[in-house]
Amino acid sequence: MGLLKNPLIEDILNTCCADPFGCLGLQESASKKNLTLTVWRPNATAIRVLGIDSDKVLSNMTQANERGLFYAEFPQQTTRFHYRLEVFYGKESITIVDPYQFPNATFSDPQHHQANLYKSQGAIRTGAPVNDELTINGTRFAVYAPAARSVSVVGDFNAWDGGAHPMSSNGDGIWRLFIPDVNHGARYKFEIRANNGDLLPHRSDPYAQRIEQFPSFASVTCFDNKHQWQDEAWMNRPLEDLYEKPMSIYELQLGSWRRNEHNLPLTYLEIKDQLVPYIKEMGYTHVELLPVTEYPYDGSWGYQPVGLFAATSRFGTAEEFKALIDALHQADISVIMDWVPAHFPADSHGLANFDGSKQYEYPDPKKGWHPEWNSLIYDFGKEHVVNYLISNAVFWLEEFHIDGLRVDAVASMLYLDYSREDGEWIPNKDGGNHNYEAIDFLRRLNETVYLNHPRCFTVAEESTAFPGVSKPTYMDGLGFGFKWNMGWMNDSLEYIKKDPVYRKHHQGELTFSLVYAFDEQFVLPISHDEVVHGKGSMLTKMPGDAWQKFANLRAFSAYMYFHPGKKLNFMGNEFAQGQEWSHERSLDWHLLEIDLHKGQHTLSKDLNHLYKNEASLHLDHSHQGFEWISYDDHANSILAFVRKAKNNEEHVIAIINFTPVPQGHYRIGVPRAGRYQLVLNTDDAKYTGSGYMETQEFHTSNIASHGREQSIELQVPPLAGMLLKWLGK
Structure with missing residues (x-):
């Protein structure tokens, strides 16, 4: 049969075809007076062509190859039509919609810019219009693999057979295929044959929005979009x-912040219920x-990611992660x-x-x-x-x-x-x-x-x-x-x-x-890196x-x-x-x-x-917000400095004693005359401090200190930090 001499068909049989639309689906005959249909369904024993929206049998296909290649002619038919296939495997049969009748759904890239490529690559839910009343829904797969000889989609929907759904490339390096009736929750990967003919390990989709854990690492289509955002006020603040x-x-690691009684990580929803009120x-x-x-390995804490577009499935679904946010x-x-x-x-x-x-x-x-x-x-x-x-x-x-x-x-x-x-x-x-x-x-x-x-x-x-x-x-x-x-x-x-x-x-x-x-x-970090790997x-x-x-x-x-x-x-x-x-x-x-x-x-x-x-503590990134009082009291290991608000009048004074020796009469110069109130003291008894300091309010004296005309004398507790706020004159 001449069909088998077509080099594209040979590539189909050898699972290395780069242009399945050039040989599969409806094709114009050599005489251009009728249409032919070629179908490739590995291991099928018989195929009947049905109407797209009825059970009318349009043709019984001829088996051109025992491996699953079928052929049919439609005499005098020159207008393309849509169809379904009843595929037999012995006595069992399934009815499918042939993807190779929808080139427009495969090659019509959604509008996108470079910054939102994720809207056009990976697995995109779409539909192929058949007529005014019928649209065939499914998934359009697209993956960038310019050096590949061929690429196929494999998944639960085709028994992970790399020959079932060869993808097509139009020369831009992106391989595409629209597959009808593949919906939310379908597991899939890409089977790629390298240019030298080597069959590579199945690849997860680089744009997959869900990837399973070990051992499958299968990508999963995600089209549910169940979460209805309630943060409009926040997003439009x-x-x-x-x-x-x-x-x-x-800073937190979701898997170890809290765990349940079985030492299992909390889910996104459990974390939401506990974390939000705690942080507040x-x-x-x-x-x-x-x-x-x-990420595949727990011990990497996520810093070795394989799946940049997928929220880790360890703790639940992407929609549940959205609920946490x-x-x-x-x-x-x-x-x-x-x-x-x-x-x-x-x-x-x-x-x-x-x-x-x-x-x-x-x-x-x-x-x-x-x-x-x-x-x-x-x-x-x-x-x-x-x-x-x-x-x-x-x-x-x-x-x-x-x-x-x-x-x-x-x-x-x-x-x-x-x-x-x-x-x-x-x-x-x-x-x-x-x-x-x-x-x-x-x-x-x-x-x-x-x-x-x-x-x-x-x-x-x-x-x-x-x-x-x-x-x-x-x-x-x-x-x-x-x-x-x-x-x-x-x-x-x-x-x-x-x-x-x-x-x-x-x-x-x-x-x-x-x-x-x-x-x-600057951000001052005391991060996870400082409390792990033997650092204590x-x-x-x-x-x-x-x-x-x-x-x-x-x-x-x-x-x-x-x-x-x-x-x-x-x-x-x-x-x-x-x-x-x-x-x-x-x-x-x-x-x-x-x-x-x-x-x-x-x-x-x-x-x-x-x-x-x-x-006074908010102006973190300007000289205007900081002023030293004393940085050189090495003998007592005490620091004193001023933090100022943007108006440059409102201010607080910080004093930190890094020794266990209290100072009973410690004088520091201050920016302004008036009253200073103690607003925080880490030595307070409520923090299990010694309670050494009893005075809560200080009045300035006309005694020069630290190059300033006004000063205050205070008790400095051991190993403690204090903050004093200027109340005015």
């Missing part, structure tokens, strides 16, 4: 200057979630999500060697492999990679109402020699170590976010002195809204670990941060006996909240978690039954509410 607003961030009570303004994009917004709590464009793992179902070539990663391992993390690096020089990542960022902002993206491991993206020895990296065109392509990507990312979503923001975890990380791109910056202050974190933690008797020799470790505090828009909890870092450990932690907490910069604390820090964090168990909530832990918990709540309500 007035634009405001985030730099002059309080930002106290509670504690006074945090923001929640930051460790990565929720799908919605509830936080209704409680006026902003949601930040950790976002990981810095690397991706080489799991066989992921993006690595995706179509038999290095489509997503740098080809040379000197640029494309992370020696520290044993993972791959995106090729930021490829336009489709940049579009993929930026589309993903926009997806979370638009579809899930995420307010902020904290971009992980930015330093590893900026530097070509990051974690590499000499000879292990490739210099840029100018011979330097900056990755110009990654820099351009980050700038474009931030421009896209701030231009299209002005209420949203980005935060960089960047640990070097790279200039202008949080400066606008028009000022040659990277364009991030904020940058983690890793220098402050490292210096202050090194200081607080020391026995107080030695701290007088290290005063500069605390004061140095104010030299550069306003060079960037914040409490165990503190020296001294039990009481001194807690007093040290209280003083450090006050220092952090009084210091310029937005605040971030990892879960458990608020009540002095005893064990270091593990993703395999809950935080130790039972510790709140112990007074010392309860005291730290109460202090954390009071610091948050004080920070939210005290305007």
Whole structure:
């Protein structure tokens, strides 16, 4: 039969066809006087052609090949028509709608821009109009694999047979196929044959919005859209200057914040019911979630994602995750999500060697492999990679109402020699170590976010002195809204670990941060990285006996909240978690039954509410909001400084004593004459402090001190932080 001599049919039989629409479905005959129909259904024994909307038999097809190729002619028929197929497998049969009769549904790309590619790639619910009364619904699959010889959709709907649904490419690198009657909840992957003929492991859809856990890692179509957003007031809130607003961030990992009685993680809905009232009570303004994009290995905490468009199915569905975000917004709590464009793992179902070539990663391992993390690096020089990542960022902002993206491991993206020895990296065109392509990507990312979503923001975890990380791109910056202050974190933690008797020799470790505090828009982070991998909890870092450990932690907490910069604390820090964090168990909530832990918990709540309500603590990113009183009292390890509101008259004074020695008559100069009231003292008995200080209000004296005409004398408690507010004259 001439049909079998068609090279496209040969490709169909060998599961390597790139143009199934060129040979399957209705085709014009060579004489152009009639139509022929070719159907490929692996292992079928017989096929009948039925009307699209009736059981009328239009033709019994001829079996052209015992493997499942069938053929029929329609004499004198020149007008294309729609049909169904009754496919027999022995005595059993199924009725399907042949996808190869709908080229328009396959090749009609939805309208999209580079920033919302997710609306046209992956699995999109759509329909193919048959007539004015009938539309065939189904799923249009599209995947970018330009180096592939062929691509097929495999899934539950075709018994995972790579020969059943070959996709078509029109030369733009995207493979497409509309499959009727594939609806919400269908499991699928892509079967890709490399250009050299090798059949690759089944790939998850790069744009899948749900991916199953081990062992299948199957992509799942998601079209339910059950969640009805209730956060209109939040999403349409007035634009405001985030730099002059309080930002106290509670960082948490969803799987280990709390667990049930069987040590299983809570679901998104269970977390919603417990987390929202807790955050509201504690006074945090923001929640930051460790990565929720799908990841195969629990121990990566989400920082090795395979499925950037899928909320992890560990805790429920995407719609339930939306419900969590919605509830936080209704409680006026902003949601930040950790976002990981810095690397991706080489799991066989992921993006690595995706179509038999290095489509997503740098080809040379000197640029494309992370020696520290044993993972791959995106090729930021490829336009489709940049579009993929930026589309993903926009997806979370638009579809899930995420307010902020904290971009992980930015330093590893900026530097070509990051974690590499000499000879292990490739210099840029100018011979330097900056990755110009990654820099351009980050700038474009931030421009896209701030231009299209002005209420949203980005935060960089960047640990070097790279200039202008949080400066606008028009000022040659990277364009991030904020940058983690890793220098402050490292210096202050090194200081607080020391026995107080030695701290007088290290005063500069605390004061140095104010030299550069306003060079960037800083967040002060005490993150998950500081309480894991043998580093111990914040409490165990503190020296001294039990009481001194807690007093040290209280003083450090006050220092952090009084210091310029937005605040971030990892879960458990608020009540002095005893064990270091593990993703395999809950935080130790039972510790709140112990007074010392309860005291730290109460202090954390009071610091948050004080920070939210005290305007003098909000001007975090300007010299105008800070002024030293005393930074050089090394002998007593005491710091004193002023925090000022934008009006430059309203102000508070912070005093922190980092030794267990109280000072009974300690004098400091103050900016203005009048009365100062004690508004917070970490040594207060309600925090399990010593209660050393009894005076609550102070009047200035005409005694010069610290270069100022007015001063006050006060009692300074041991290992404590205090905040005094100016009440006027």
